[in-house]
Amino acid sequence: ELKVEQNPLFLSMQEGKNYTIYCNYSTTSDRLYWYRQDPGKSLESLFVLLSNGAVKQEGRLMASLDTKARLSTLHITAAVHDLSATYFCAVDKQAGTALIFGKGTTLSVSS
Amino acid sequence: EPEVTQTPSHQVTQMGQEVILRCVPISNHLYFYWYRQILGQKVEFLVSFYNNEISEKSEIFDDQFSVERPDGSNFTLKIRSTKLEDSAMYFCARGGRSYEQYFGPGTRLTVT
Numbered sequence: 742e743l744k745v746e747q748n749p750l751f752l753s754m755q756e757g758k759n760y761t762i763y764c765n766y767s768t769t770s771d772r773l774y775w776y777r778q779d780p781g782k783s784l785e786s787l788f789v790l791l792s793n794g795a796v797k798q799e800g801r802l803m804a805s806l807d808t809k810a811r812l813s814t815l816h817i818t819a820a821v822h823d824l825s826a827t828y829f830c831a832v833d834k835q836a837g838t839a840l841i842f843g844k845g846t847t848l849s850v851s852s
Numbered sequence: 853e854p855e856v857t858q859t860p861s862h863q864v865t866q867m868g869q870e871v872i873l874r875c876v877p878i879s880n881h882l883y884f885y886w887y888r889q890i891l892g893q894k895v896e897f898l899v900s901f902y903n904n905e906i907s908e909k910s911e912i913f914d915d916q917f918s919v920e921r922p923d924g925s926n927f928t929l930k931i932r933s934t935k936l937e938d939s940a941m942y943f944c945a946r947g948g949r950s951y952e953q954y955f956g957p958g959t960r961l962t963v964t
């Protein structure tokens with residue numbers, strides 16, 4: 742059974758500081774997806790990581806994938822309030838199949 | 853602009869009643885998915901649809917659930933006899949070029 746674990750599940754961040762959240766998964770996969778969810782809203786696709794060593798950056802967020810370690814990280818640089826949301830990572834067993842999600846990491850940014 | 857639209861946005865129903873949730877793709881795609889998210893919990897896969905057929909389903913997708921594409925465009929998720937534990941957000945998603953999935957706005961189902 743494919744399992745996806747995220748940590749931490751909650752992260753209280755101070756504005757301007759850097760943080761990292763982690764996503765581990767239990768089976769081999771070359772694809773990992775990061776989504777953002779605001780309260781009461783749908784899931785917004787942030788990053789698609791399709792190979793070992795893949796790195797993607799968008800603004801203050803940078804995601805990377807190590808398929809050998811079965812680990813992805815989402816790094817936040819100089820946190821700002823707008824980044825407050827829940828972030829999910831997800832993995833599929835094969836391309837186009839079901840996404841298996843982690844429990845999500847809820848970020849809260851305070852000044 | 854949403855990749856798919858879903859109706860209704862909120863559905864309240866009594867336990868034991870049947871509900872039909874609808875997903876309308878904006879453009880023509882082959883891969884579609886249904887997921888649910890119980891309040892405050894993780895997103896769970898229900899079923900996937902490829903080329904108008906069920907391609908994969910989870911353990912959650914038991915006999916009380918069914919999916920159809922009745923008119924060749926809209927997708928429907930039917931829950932035959934709702935239970936309290938079916939209360940959740942139900943998301944439809946479509947597949948993208950890099951196999952990522954784009955989620956619709958969701959339908960909040962409340963079973964009383």
